[in-house]
Amino acid sequence: MTERTGPLVELRDVKVHFPIKSGVFIDRTVGYVYAVDGVSLSINKGETYGLVGESGCGKSTLGRGLLRLVEPTAGEIVFDGTDIRSLKGESMRRARRRMQMIFQDPLSSLDPRQSVESLLVEGLKAHGLAGDKAATTKKLREALAAVGLPASALSKYPHEFSGGQRQRIGIARALVLDPDLIVADEPVSALDVSIQAQVLNLLEDLQNERGLTYLIIAHDLAVVRHIADTVGVMYLGGLVEEASSDDLYREPMHPYTKALMSAVPVPDPVVEDRRERILLAGDLPSPTNPPAGCRFHTRCPWAQPTRCAEERPALREVLSGHRVACHYAEDIAAGRIRPHEVEPELVRPDEGAAPGDPGELIPTL
Amino acid sequence: MSLLDVRDLSVVFQRRGEQSFTAVDKVSFSVEPGQTVGLVGESGCGKSVTSLAIMGLLPRRGNKVTGGVLFDGTDLLQLRPNDMRDRRGRDIGMIFQDPLSSLNPVVPIGVQVAEVLERHRGMDRKAALKEARELLDAVGIPDPNRRLKEYPHQISGGMRQRALIAIALACKPRLLIADEPTTALDVTIQAQILTLLKQLVDETGTALIMITHDLGVVAGLCDTVNVLYGGKVVERAARHELFARPRHPYTHGLLNSVPRLDSPRGEPLHAIRGSVADNIPWAEGCAFAPRCNNVVDACLEGTPPLESTATGGDLRCNNPVSEEVAVP
């Protein structure tokens, strides 16, 4: 592991709200999707921050908001001392070199008409780093070697590779620019089980060699636990719990984290037979109309008649380095509050924006 | 006698102007009443094609299905299309991965359930709707009276999957085939659906074939597990036996390569090298050989037969992982 110094990225109360528009000629805003609603977190240099949550919780939007691929509505994003949100046009474009992204679907994120060489060289050209031809080719070969692909891959096209290899190309494309931060949005969930491990190992090796900082966004708790140093759990646009990976696994404190953890199947029948499941009632409420108070109180088996429905709990440090957004975290941990039955509330899919829909992408070049 | 006995089932895709491709190669397994059998494998291993062949849902053109699928003694592959249609839904129910595309978007949920009852159990619409209400209630859909009149797009993904299960269960089938029923769902919803399936198997005594790529899903649910690779069963064992002592290098590698929630952090995962697309360019030989750590010369010469093991399972391997090597 590389040495850890201060934070590389700091998010302060970041909000991303997507307007829901309707109207034939003139678009009228009829409401908002509160995709990300006030998230604060910081990622240290050389660290891996894992963001987990189910579809529609806003984790992908947060990742894209951080890179300003969607425009945050409010809040501050400080990257290495600069507030990214204050950057405009060309200076924002230049700043992108240092923060790269890896996508979920390796095929759709690679332009099918371009050879691997032109895919990789594109970033270099955009930042004026593609000087003379020999040096560029050397750089590309190095990047490919770093992700375990032969140099002959340069002349091929994305569709000629397998899923795992395509994801390696996606990683190489990010690496060529020698970034500090890599945001990986579900980097392995589109891959076959036996390939996932290869890519996860590769990400770890690259971090050790180059001191990269990662923000890994995934729905798979086991993947995040494996790779991340710090884990943040998101529910309906907000961070509900944040702790070091080991602490979070050893003692999940937020009711939602508890339920999420107990729901992850473990490939071991001995564990499966013994474990107790906390089954959540009903579905995720719509992010266009999130419940008042604690967002989780409609499904929470520990919900209390007071405070939960009225007051939105802030993320507060309950144990050292362990932040939880729950009014009753201590009481639940100490066993003073017992779980109870929850009547499932009916949730309807939204007519307009589906949960998890990143909405309209606002160009920020 | 077994409820379902699949014998040497093979499916060969024959497309004009292309080489034929054996998607399923002499797969045999049986399902006892009330039993849950898992078919596990990665994309392209033939698990979904197997289930479609059992259900007679593969298009007749371009596919050659051979072998036998004996359901209660009748070979389903020999049935005429009309008789098979009667069997589907009545004797065998099926649940698919994507609940939205498997439901008819312009027909209310209740009517979709009722139609199955009308067709297979000869009920009239009124009785069928009443029964449909009870079925929706049984699969845990809140406020079933109102849900009856709603359309698939008005309910959430988890509820749609429940509705699909209700349809599959409508005629009290003796066998339920679930093809990746939770892959499109979130973990907490997956837990709900898996619990529901387990409960239904316990209560109704229906047999279940669970098709999945997720070893974790199998671990909690299946009595017997068949691991498929390259269209063949490579290992079959009882649940506890398989996870405690995987013998085939593929099963072993798969179990070692998935990150587990309860494993210690920081160690690199033991990845299987290569990808499913790697294969040896001749007909004989083990399909897994190019990726296998235990490969010996014989592996390239011919496919080893599926042989019984001392622990009551079956194994197709020349050089299996020794029994002492446990999963870390």
Place this chain on the structure above:
Amino acid sequence: MSDPITRPGVAAPRDGADPTGTSERPASATERGIGRLGDRKKARLDELARASADKGGVSLVRDAFRRLRRNPVAMFGAAIVAVFVLVAIFAPLLAPHDPAQRFDELTKNLTVDSIPGASSDFPLGSDPLGRDFLSRLIYGSRQTLFVGVFATLIGLALGALIGAVAGAFGGWVDNILMRLTDVMLALPALLLAISLVAMASRSSQWTVILAVAIVNVPIFARLLRGSMLAQRESDHVLAARALGVKQRSIVLRHMLPNAMTAVIVQATLTLSTAILEAASLSFLGLGDPDINRAEWGLMLGVDGVRYFEVRPELAYYPALAIIVVALGFTLLGEGMRDAIDPKNRR
């Protein structure tokens, strides 16, 4: 039974345990047997891996072209189109006579209820004005190709321009342009074409071309704009933005080329409708006023209909020519669409 297990990917001839293979190398008794064979196969495996690694890439277009060639229906369409184009190019060599010349031996037999039929000099007989019908039919292909190609190209250029601008800028630019195309789409195509031709003060073949082109503009505009918008939301465009690529090169290098594929396929299909529309206009008497110019629609509409009772062949042949050529372009276009569709790629 045993079916060969062949999977997509590395395809190579089967290499069984043939004795010729073993005799290539000096075989000692110890080397023989399973182990030896295994080594040989392993060596071949490495060789194959190397061979496939050294092979250059196959671009999407080449890949699609390969698939197109394997599609017999598309190839049939392509053959029709090829024959049509060749006939049009070499019309002066193929035609036995000048299409505009009136022959005395034909005119003298011409009466109200009899038109001379086939003779050794004139294989398809005469047209109502005593000209060689076969030559006119052959020359007609030139006119048809000319009108079809230009109408499509002009329609494509204008439509693509509107669609690209709307797709690239979005917002109110998109809104205005798309409402305009909606208005054009709302009018029946032929009616719009007829009105446009009628509006022209003096009709020539260019008025026909322009009318047909304008009818096709909104179709191309909508199509390109739709696929540009889809590209805008696509992951690879987002990836390019994340890389910090300039907006201009995102549009020109990523969005436009990927969106154009669908438009080019549409253009092939439009060629057939353009030919039909041009023929319809001529049929209705709104086409080229030059009576000497051979044109299939005109031949069908004026001579064919008027003398149908006398000599129905005058209608049959031009109609058949139009149908076959339109079919050729349609089959080729459909084949291209299938070939380019990524779902069919394996």
